[in-house]
C-alpha cells in the first residue's frame with residue numbers, strides 16, 4: 001500500500017478543515033503519516049484523522065522560510081517512505097512543494113481539485129479554460145490540493161510521534177522570519193476554506209454593505225475582484241483570481257463582477273456559481289450555473305430579506 005505524507009502547520013495544536021480534508025484524502029490513497037510544524041500537540045488531532053505517525057519539526061523551524069521547511073519534509077519523506085506528499089494549496093505551501101520537488105526529483109502538481117488512487121491529479125489550467133489530468137512519473141509525487149476536494153471524516157488510530165532533528169546546514173541559507181503579527185479576526189471563515197463565498201466587483205461602486213450582509217446571513221466569506229481591492233474598497237487579501245486567492249467553494253455568488261479571465265482563474269472550479277450582473281452579455285454568465293440579470297443593490301438585499309424571513 002502507498003505511504004502518504006501530509007504536511008501540516010498548526011500554530012495552536014488544532015487542525016483546520018482543509019488539513020482534515022488532506023488527511024481524509026490521504027487515507028483514500030494509502031497509509032498516512034504527517035510532517036508537523038508548529039504546535040506538536042496537533043499530532044493527537046492528526047491521529048483522530050488516521051495519521052499513524054507524526055514527524056515533528058525542531059521548534060526553531062517555524063522561524064525559517066520555505067527552504068528549511070522543505071528540508072524537514074524531505075527528511076520526513078525519507079523516514080516514512082512516502083510516495084505521495086500532500087500539502088495545502090497556499091502560496092507558502094506551493095513554495096515548499098517546489099523546493100521539495102527539486103530536492104527529491106519529484107513531480108509537483110499544484111491546484112489539484114481531485115486525486116485518484118492511481119495518482120491521477122485533476123486541475124484546471126489556462127485560467128480555467130481547460131481541465132487537465134496529470135500523473136507524476138517519479139518515485140515521489142508532490143501535490144498541493146485545493147480546499148473541498150473531499151468531505152473530511154475522522155478515523156481514529158493510535159498515533160506515534162517521532163521528533164526529527166535537522167543539521168544546522170538545513171537552515172544555513174534559509175530566510176529567517178523576524179516577526180509575525182496575527183491578522184485581526186473578522187468573524188467570517190477564511191476565504192480559501194469557506195464553503196460559501198459572496199464576492200463583489202466594480203459594480204458595488206465602493207459599497208460592500210449588501211455583499212457583507214448576505215455573506216453573514218449565509219456564514220460565508222467575502223471575496224472581491226481586483227478592481228474592488230485596487231480601489232481600496234476592501235483588503236487585498238479578499239481578492240479572488242489569478243493574482244489573488246484561488247478558491248473552490250461549494251457556492252460562489254458573484255455580484256457586479258464581469259468575469260474577466262483573471263477572475264475566472266480563481267473561482268471557476270467552484271461547485272455552484274451564481275452570477276448577478278446588470279449586463280446580460282457579461283462573460284461571467286458563460287460559467288454561471290444560475291444567472292440573475294439585475295442590479296445587485298436590489299437583488300442582494302432581496303436575497304438577504306428572504307433568508308432572514310426563512311430563518312424566522
Ligand SMILES: Cc1cc2nc3c(=O)[nH]c(=O)nc-3n(C[C@H](O)[C@H](O)[C@H](O)COP(=O)(O)OP(=O)(O)OC[C@H]3O[C@@H](n4cnc5c(N)ncnc54)[C@H](O)[C@@H]3O)c2cc1C
Nearest residue numbers: 201202203225226241242243244256257258262263278296
Ligand atoms: C496580470 C493581471 C492579473 C489580474 N489578476 C486578477 C485577479 O486575480 N482577480 C481579478 O478579479 N482580476 C484580476 N485582474 C483584472 C481583471 O482583468 C479585470 O480587470 C477585473 O477582474 C475586473 O473586475 P470587475 O469585474 O469587478 O470590473 P469590471 O470588469 O469593470 O466589471 C464590473 C461589472 O459589474 C457590472 N455592474 C455594474 N454595476 C452593477 C450593478 N449595480 N449591479 C450588477 N452588476 C453591475 C457591470 O455590468 C460589469 O460586468 C488581473 C489583470 C491582469 C492584467
